Every structure is written in structure tokens, then in C-alpha cells.
Amino acid sequence: MSDFDAIVIGAGNGGLTAAATLAKGGAKTLLLERHNVPGGCATSFCRGRFEFEVALHQLSGMGDEKFPGPLRSVLHGLDVLDRVEFIPMKNLYRLVIPGRLDIMLPADRNGTVEALQKRFPAESAKIREFYDLVYAFFNQLISVFYLRDPEASREKYPLYFKYALASSQEILDEYFTDPLLKLTVAAYWGYMGVPPRFLTFSDLAALIFAYIEFKPYHIRNGSQALSNALIETFMNNGGEVRFNCGAAKIGLRDGAVAEVVTDRGERLTTGCVVSNISTPVMYNELIGIESTPKEKYEEMRGSTIGPSSFTLYIGMDCTPAELGIGETTNFIAAHEDMDRAFTQMRDIDEPAMILVSCYNVSDPGASPDGTCQIAVVDLQYAEPWLAVPPSLYASEKYRYASKVLDLVERVFPGFRKHIEEIEVATPLTHIRYLGHPGGAFYGFDQYAKDSRLVNPPVQSIAGLFHAGSWAAEGGFQPSLTSGSSAGRAALKHIGKRGR
Amino acid sequence: MSSKDFMKQIEGFDRAREEMRICRKYGIDYTVEKGRAAHLMEMLHPRVLHLRVGAVIRETATASTLRMVPVDGYLPPFQAGQYINLFIEKNGVRTSRPYSISSAPHQTGYYDITVRRVENGFVSDILLDTVKPGDEFESTSPSGNFYYNPLYHEKSMVCLAGGSGVTPFMSMIREVTDRGLDRTIHLIYGSRGEDDIIFHEELKDRAARYGNFVYAPVISEPSKSCSELSGFINADLMRKVLRDTGSKTFYLCGPSGMYDFCMPELEKIGIPARRVRREMFGPPRDITAEPGWPKEVSGAAEFSVSVRGGKAVKARAGESLLSALERAGVVVPALCRCGECSMCRVKLLSGRVFEPRGVLLRKSDRACGYIHSCAAYPLSDLEIML
Numbered sequence: 001m002s003d004f005d006a007i008v009i010g011a012g013n014g015g016l017t018a019a020a021t022l023a024k025g026g027a028k029t030l031l032l033e034r035h036n037v038p039g040g041c042a043t044s045f046c047r048g049r050f051e052f053e054v055a056l057h058q059l060s061g062m063g064d065e066k067f068p069g070p071l072r073s074v075l076h077g078l079d080v081l082d083r084v085e086f087i088p089m090k091n092l093y094r095l096v097i098p099g100r101l102d103i104m105l106p107a108d109r110n111g112t113v114e115a116l117q118k119r120f121p122a123e124s125a126k127i128r129e130f131y132d133l134v135y136a137f138f139n140q141l142i143s144v145f146y147l148r149d150p151e152a153s154r155e156k157y158p159l160y161f162k163y164a165l166a167s168s169q170e171i172l173d174e175y176f177t178d179p180l181l182k183l184t185v186a187a188y189w190g191y192m193g194v195p196p197r198f199l200t201f202s203d204l205a206a207l208i209f210a211y212i213e214f215k216p217y218h219i220r221n222g223s224q225a226l227s228n229a230l231i232e233t234f235m236n237n238g239g240e241v242r243f244n245c246g247a248a249k250i251g252l253r254d255g256a257v258a259e260v261v262t263d264r265g266e267r268l269t270t271g272c273v274v275s276n277i278s279t280p281v282m283y284n285e286l287i288g289i290e291s292t293p294k295e296k297y298e299e300m301r302g303s304t305i306g307p308s309s310f311t312l313y314i315g316m317d318c319t320p321a322e323l324g325i326g327e328t329t330n331f332i333a334a335h336e337d338m339d340r341a342f343t344q345m346r347d348i349d350e351p352a353m354i355l356v357s358c359y360n361v362s363d364p365g366a367s368p369d370g371t372c373q374i375a376v377v378d379l380q381y382a383e384p385w386l387a388v389p390p391s392l393y394a395s396e397k398y399r400y401a402s403k404v405l406d407l408v409e410r411v412f413p414g415f416r417k418h419i420e421e422i423e424v425a426t427p428l429t430h431i432r433y434l435g436h437p438g439g440a441f442y443g444f445d446q447y448a449k450d451s452r453l454v455n456p457p458v459q460s461i462a463g464l465f466h467a468g469s470w471a472a473e474g475g476f477q478p479s480l481t482s483g484s485s486a487g488r489a490a491l492k493h494i495g496k497r498g499r
Numbered sequence: 500m501s502s503k504d505f506m507k508q509i510e511g512f513d514r515a516r517e518e519m520r521i522c523r524k525y526g527i528d529y530t531v532e533k534g535r536a537a538h539l540m541e542m543l544h545p546r547v548l549h550l551r552v553g554a555v556i557r558e559t560a561t562a563s564t565l566r567m568v569p570v571d572g573y574l575p576p577f578q579a580g581q582y583i584n585l586f587i588e589k590n591g592v593r594t595s596r597p598y599s600i601s602s603a604p605h606q607t608g609y610y611d612i613t614v615r616r617v618e619n620g621f622v623s624d625i626l627l628d629t630v631k632p633g634d635e636f637e638s639t640s641p642s643g644n645f646y647y648n649p650l651y652h653e654k655s656m657v658c659l660a661g662g663s664g665v666t667p668f669m670s671m672i673r674e675v676t677d678r679g680l681d682r683t684i685h686l687i688y689g690s691r692g693e694d695d696i697i698f699h700e701e702l703k704d705r706a707a708r709y710g711n712f713v714y715a716p717v718i719s720e721p722s723k724s725c726s727e728l729s730g731f732i733n734a735d736l737m738r739k740v741l742r743d744t745g746s747k748t749f750y751l752c753g754p755s756g757m758y759d760f761c762m763p764e765l766e767k768i769g770i771p772a773r774r775v776r777r778e779m780f781g782p783p784r785d786i787t788a789e790p791g792w793p794k795e796v797s798g799a800a801e802f803s804v805s806v807r808g809g810k811a812v813k814a815r816a817g818e819s820l821l822s823a824l825e826r827a828g829v830v831v832p833a834l835c836r837c838g839e840c841s842m843c844r845v846k847l848l849s850g851r852v853f854e855p856r857g858v859l860l861r862k863s864d865r866a867c868g869y870i871h872s873c874a875a876y877p878l879s880d881l882e883i884m885l
């Protein structure tokens with residue numbers, strides 16, 4: 001008899017849904033989390049009068065009750081919908097290049113097309129055609145990919161077969177001429193971490209389609225509320241969770257998972273592990289280089305560690321209106337060159353494109369009356385931060401934060417004067433709290449070659465399953481969804497049927 | 500057609516395959532990542548510091564500075580105003596106490612902590628009476644958010660200290676004056692008697708030598724011969740010392756009674772909340788005197804706390820749940836010990852606790868019954884989950 005049917009390592013989004021799925025499916029499950037709270041990225045922290053959301057800006061894939069998105073059904077299955085309140089946003093985003101562009105796209109197809117046509121009248125017809133393409137393409141993708149039409153063929157789904165792996169930039173170039181228009185249409189590239197040149201059209205179309213059709217959402221009391229609710233589901237179904245307890249080793253016997261050793265030295269036998277931690281750390285540290293099948297390292301060799309971010313968590317002593325903030329989601333770009341912006345993710349000189357989220361616009365309760373909560377995100381790779389000597393780390397943080405605030409000030413003048421609390425997180429902060437190489441909260445970079453369509457992962461250790469951003473793509477929806485799939489696969493492995 | 504076959508017909512499929520083949524050939528050997536993140540964190544935020552007492556420096560009759568040197572030669576950098584949480588063992592009980600670092604950040608060879616005797620202090624007695632050079636301790640790495648933040652603090656700082664609350668300011672004053680930083684500091688430092696002032700000579704000396712540091716000790720129970728300001732740190736006194744109160748950030752550090760007294764005084768001179776920073780400096784001396792404490796429960800009332808999957812523990816109402824758990828040998832991580840950092844978070848499965856003001860609990864944590872055990876006092880028998 002094993003101590004546990006399954007052990008889940010890491011209580012990030014993926015680990016939480018995997019654990020809840022396992023427990024609901026009747027498996028005796030242990031969830032190990034190194035940190036003292038569940039959530040990984042999906043967490044919050046308090047400073048003064050504020051509780052800051054760490055990672056969630058726009059939850060994708062929810063949809064409403066009448067038109068549920070894929071994420072809604074995952075969360076429904078885990079009994080959290082009636083315990084967590086999901087708040088829809090009316091608009092996708094406002095995008096500003098100071099002095100040159102200022103446009104707002106609503107979260108509906110016609111509204112977005114019209115807003116674009118109004119600002120870019122010369123390309124009016126092409127704008128309509130582009131969104132037609134996005135929709136037609138994505139509907140084909142749903143049939144082929146999600147509904148798995150057994151008769152899928154080039155003839156039946158021509159758009160899918162032509163564009164699924166195409167570079168988004170090529171399609172933007174084919175349809176549009178004004179670089180400002182291209183940026184406006186593709187501003188969500190930051191949610192994937194690679195610019196349109198490297199982003200497959202499947203990914204860009206998914207972002208546009210999903211956010212328009214299912215609307216962007218926020219969570220009342222932040223993503224921590226969802227993480228806590230998933231823990232409740234897990235425990236209510238007999239799951240056992242240990243906080244402040246990391247996994248140190250995964251022991252194999254005859255090439256299959258046999259036990260987990262905790263960082264307190266406890267040995268726990270199990271035939272099944274779901275890992276929510278990064279793949280490099282899992283193989284290097286937990287399984288060990290010697291015990292890891294060579295193919296796993298070969299597989300990883302082809303991929304690069306994705307970006308992390310430089311983030312400012314800010315509590316303001318005034319309302320959004322006083323600052324002139326009318327949207328929850330605001331992108332501010334210093335220029336329209338997305339390739340250059342991608343390059344700038346590897347230096348700490350000047351921010352190229354930042355996301356300024358003001359949660360109070362859609363959820364007035366996001367901070368005390370008369371205040372507001374703001375998160376400013378600038379995607380960054382860890383490298384330049386790794387080169388900063390520890391003794392200069394604090395001053396570099398402030399130097400760069402000041403540049404980011406300068407960019408914010410250009411759109412919201414007087415911003416700095418209202419700051420009541422501010423906390424700065426760098427890629428090193430994410431390394432510290434998540435334990436991932438590069439602090440990469442999206443996992444590996446997602447180029448076309450990294451698509452699971454092209455290079456499906458090989459499972460080489462019996463009883464080992466992966467959940468989260470390192471197994472799927474980064475982001476809330478993918479990581480939450482991948483955990484529930486991993487949970488189901490694990491249930492099958494241990495011979496439980498699931499719910 | 501199986502899924503694998505039709506995928507191959509997607510335009511660009513072969514190219515992407517080939518790209519991956521080449522990348523795998525010339526790509527990254529991730530075995531080099533082994534141990535990297537851990538090493539990096541050892542430089543910035545080690546989980547544990549091993550410290551040795553290098554010297555004990557007598558400051559006043561009731562306070563001493565312990566100069567802590569690293570056992571393995573390295574101390575992580577910190578920002579002036581931060582603290583370490585020092586672990587102490589006494590009679591087989593392991594507990595901890597946060598102490599602000601009083602030495603300057605550019606002094607990389609040691610951290611000074613300055614300890615003042617607390618009445619019936621479980622830990623301060625040991626540190627003051629028994630600790631000698633050569634003794635070793637474990638601590639957390641420097642933490643806390645009480646420091647000068649150039650992003651939104653004014654360059655002119657007013658530091659209001661009470662008693663041993665001067666320690667974080669000492670670090671700031673030493674840094675700003677030694678390094679010639681472009682900032683000014685006014686220190687208004689309240690003590691009971693002249694003999695209680697910690698760092699008095701050094702502060703006078705620095706004030707005399709540096710134009711950007713002003714020192715104003717305030718004595719609440721002055722002797723006949725006392726030449727310092729007397730009374731409490733109130734609006735009038737602040738006006739007198741500061742003259743101009745605009746464009747300044749105020750920092751408060753001292754016993755909890757001092758906040759209750761000073762906050763309204765700051766309001767009187769028109770300082771908005773965003774320009775006041777407070778360090779939570781330890782739990783209230785007497786929890787039963789806190790507003791909201793249920794009068795029917797005596798501080799000595801004893802309850803039983805059962806830990807799910809573990810043992811049952813005795814706990815007194817007047818003592819934090821964390822301390823009761825520590826006394827019984829139950830390990831709960833701790834850092835700030837004043838309800839702010841969430842390190843000691845546990846789940847309350849049944850029973851009632853009292854939480855003093857200033858506890859920073861996440862909204863969803865509250866809704867799901869989590870508490871910060873360092874700032875939760877049992878009011879009934881409890882069942883908790885670690």
C-alpha cells in the first residue's frame with residue numbers, strides 16, 4: 001500500500017486544479033507547496049491599506065452562463081463557481097502611444113471593428129476582412145482541434161491548414177499598412193510573450209477571439225480567492241495539503257515513480273506524481289540528472305526559457321477618475337515597433353510597452369473607498385537582472401521603476417503625486433517565489449516550433465504528469481486547464497474513473 | 500486520418516519540425532541550470548543566515564548592541580530600516596524575535612542589532628544576560644518594508660522614534676551621513692529618562708558634524724538637570740523642531756502606544772496618510788487592553804488547541820497562538836511577528852480568536868478562515884490546520 005495514490009507538487013494554478021480533480025475522483029491525494037499560501041502566481045499580498053493582486057489582469061476563456069467558455073466548465077467541475085465571483089470587463093483595452101495614438105477597443109466584435117475603422121479609415125475594408133478571417137479561422141480551429149473532427153482535411157478546413165502555424169506578422173502585413181494599426185490589433189502579444197513575428201496565427205487568433213467572445217474577467221478579491229476556493233474543494237474531498245513543505249526528490253523504481261521525499265526528509269510512497277513546477281528544476285533537482293531519461297533533456301534543449309516581468313504594485317490615494325483612468329486595462333507603448341519591443345525585454349534601459357491595470361474600474365471594491373489599486377507590468381527576461389550585483393540590486397530596481405513611472409506619467413500626468421504604497425517585483429522576485437528558472441511564469445518561450453501540434457511531448461517516466469505553464473502555455477486559462485487534464489490522466493493511471 | 504497525419508499537412512509544419520530539430524542539436528544543455536536558482540537566492544535572500552556574535556556593546560543600562568558576523572563570510576545586502584528575525588532557543592523552546600538592523604547597509608561585514616530589555620521579556624533577558632561573543636544564532640535574511648523609497652518618498656525625512664524604535668533610524672542616519680547622500684533627516688526621539696536614550700553620544704556627534712541631520716531627543720520624565728526637550732512627541736513639538744512640515748515623509752517606529760498618540764498629532768499638523776510610514780514594532784504589550792477585547796475573557800484563561808494531524812496544545816488567551824505553538828514544539832514559520840507578513844498563516848477550523856488592529860489579512864483568507872497565528876489570541880478551544 002502506498003502512502004498516497006497521488007502527490008501533487010506545487011500549488012500554482014495547475015497544481016490546484018490537478019489536486020482538486022484527483023481528490024474529487026476519489027484518489028487519496030497529497031498536495032505539497034513550498035510557500036505558505038496556495039496560488040503560485042495566482043496570489044496576493046498586503047501593504048498598508050491595500051491587498052495587491054500579483055498576476056491576474058484579464059482572465060480569458062470564462063464566458064458567462066449563457067455562453068460559457070472552456071474555463072468556466074473546468075471551474076464548474078471543481079465546484080468553485082458559486083464560491084468565487086467573476087467580474088466581466090466591458091472593454092478589451094485602451095492603447096496609447098503618447099502623442100501619436102490613443103484608442104479603446106470594446107469587448108465585442110463590431111465595436112472593435114468600428115473603433116479601428118474610425119481611427120484608421122483608410123484601411124476600413126481590410127479591418128473588417130481581418131476580423132472575418134480571425135473568426136472563420138478560429139471556428140475551423142475549434143472543429144479540428146477541440147472537437148477533433150475525424151474528417152479533418154485541407155479541403156474541409158482550408159483556413160486552418162493554411163494559417164495554423166503561420167507567422168502572425170505576415171498576416172498583419174498582408175492586411176494592413178499602418179504600423180500603428182498592426183500594433184493596435186496585436187497588442188495582446190504580451191500575454192504570450194513573443195511578438196507577432198514569432199507568434200503563430202493560432203495563438204493570436206485565439207487571444208482576439210477568446211477575449212472578444214468570452215470577455216476578459218477579473219476575480220472579486222483577486223486570484224487568491226480562486227486559489228483558496230480550489231484548496232477548499234480539494235480538502236472537502238479528502239485531500240491533504242501541506243504548506244511550507246517543498247518536494248526535494250522524486251524517487252523512481254524500475255523507471256516508474258515510486259516516492260516523493262519532502263524537504264523535511266520525509267519519504268512518502270506513491271505511484272503517481274503531478275508536477276506543477278518547472279521542467280528543468282523537476283528533472284535536475286527532483287528526479288536527478290542521472291535518473292532522467294536522456295530524451296527529456298534532448299526535448300528541452302530545443303526550447304528557451306520564457307520571459308518574466310518587472311512589475312509595480314501601486315496603491316493610490318485617489319480614485320481612478322481623479323487620475324483620468326477610465327479603463328481597467330491600458331497598454332502604453334513607447335513606440336510601435338514590436339520586434340524592437342521584444343529586444344528591449346532583454347535590457348533594463350527603457351520600457352517599450354507596459355500594461356497598466358486599474359482593477360477598481362471594473363471592481364470598485366478592489367481597494368478602500370477613495371483609493372485605487374494599480375499594477376504596471378513590463379515583460380522582461382531575467383538575464384539583465386542576473387548580471388546586477390546583489391549590492392546594486394535595490395538601486396537598479398528603483399532606477400528602472402522610475403523610468404516605467406515616467407512612461408505612466410505621460411498618459412496619466414500627476415500619477416506619482418498620488419502614490420501611497422508601491423512594491424517593485426523583478427524577474428528575480430519571481431525566481432524567488434516560484435522557483436522557476438528565469439522567473440518564467442509563462443514557462444518556455446512559445447515559438448511555432450514549440451507548438452505541441454508540431455512536437456508533441458513524450459511521456460517517458462511512468463506515473464509522472466505535468467500541470468501548469470511548463471506543460472502547456474503560460475497564463476491562467478492554460479495553466480488551470482492543463483491541471484485538470486493532468487488530474488484526469490493521473491486518475492486513469494491509478495485506475496480511478498474520475499467524476 | 501489519425502490526428503498525427505493531418506497535422507503534417509498544416510502549412511509550415513515541416514519547417515517548424517526542422518527548426519526544432521536544429522534547435523535541439525545546437526540548443527541549451529539544461530543540466531547547467533542545476534542549483535542555479537538556489538545559488539542566486541543564497542546571494543540575495545538566503546532562507547537562513549548563520550550568525551556569530553562578534554562583540555557585545557553596552558549602550559545603556561538596559562540596552563546592548565550585538566554585533567553579528569556571518570559564520571560563512573557573507574551577509575546579503577539590505578535596505579536601511581529592515582529587520583532580521585532572530586531564532587532563539589531557551590529550555591528547549593525555539594522561538595524568534597524580529598530586530599531592526601541598526602548598522603548601516605554599506606557596513607557589509609556585520610549586522611548590528613540593538614536589544615533593549617523588555618519587562619518579563621522571554622527573549623530579551625537571554626540576549627542581554629547570557630549571550631557572549633562566539634555564540635551562534637540562526638536568523639532570516641533582512642525583510643520588511645520600512646525604508647526610504649526614492650520612488651515616492653520625500654528627500655526630507657522626519658523620523659519619530661520611541662525607545663528601542665530608534666534602531667532602524669540609526670541605520671538610515673549612519674547611511675545618509677557616512678555616504679553623503681542627498682537627503683536630510685530630522686530625528687525626534689522620545690525616551691523616558693535621559694539615561695534611556697540609546698546612541699545619544701553618537702547622535703549628538705553626527706548632528707554636530709553633518710548639516711543634513713538634525714537630532715531632537717525628547718524626554719517624558721526628565722530629571723531636574725535635564726536640558727533636552729521634554730514631554731511627548733505632539734503637534735506643537737513637531738512644529739517647533741521642524742518649522743516647515745511640508746514636503747517631508749514621516750516615519751514612525753516605537754511601541755504601539757506611540758502610534759495611538761502620534762497619529763492624531765500628525766493629522767493636526769496636516770500630514771496626509773500617504774506621507775506617514777509606520778513600522779509595526781512588536782505586538783501590543785497587553786493584548787487584553789486592546790480596543791475590542793472581550794471583557795469576559797481573562798488574559799490568563801487557558802484553552803486547548805488541537806492541531807489537525809498533530810497534538811493538542813495548551814494556550815493562554817493573553818498570549819499569541821504562535822507563541823503557544825512554539826512552546827509546545829510545533830514548528831510554524833515566522834517573520835514579522837506582528838500580523839503583517841502572513842508567514843505564520845494557519846487555518847482556523849473551529850473556535851474563536853481575537854485579532855488586534857493592524858493585522859493585514861487577505862480578504863479571501865479571512866473568508867476561508869485563515870489567521871495569522873502571531874496576531875491571533877485564543878478566546879475558546881481551537882482546532883487549527885498548519
Ligand SMILES: Cc1cc2nc3c(=O)[nH]c(=O)nc-3n(C[C@H](O)[C@H](O)[C@H](O)COP(=O)(O)OP(=O)(O)OC[C@H]3O[C@@H](n4cnc5c(N)ncnc54)[C@H](O)[C@@H]3O)c2cc1C
Binds near residue numbers: 311479
Ligand atoms: C506579474 C504577472 C502578470 C501576469 N499576468 C497574467 C494575465 O493577465 N493573464 C494570464 O492569464 N496570466 C498572467 N500571468 C501568468 C500566469 O499567472 C501564470 O502563467 C500561471 O499562474 C502559472 O501557473 P502554474 O500552474 O504554472 O504555476 P505557478 O504559478 O508557476 O506555481 C508553481 C508553484 O509550485 C511551487 N513550487 C515550486 N517548487 C516547489 C517544490 N520543490 N515543492 C513544492 N512546491 C514547489 C511554487 O511555490 C508555486 O506555488 C502573469 C504572471 C505574472 C507573474
Ligand code: FES
Binds near residue numbers: 832840
Ligand atoms: S509572522 Fe508575520 S504575520 Fe505572523
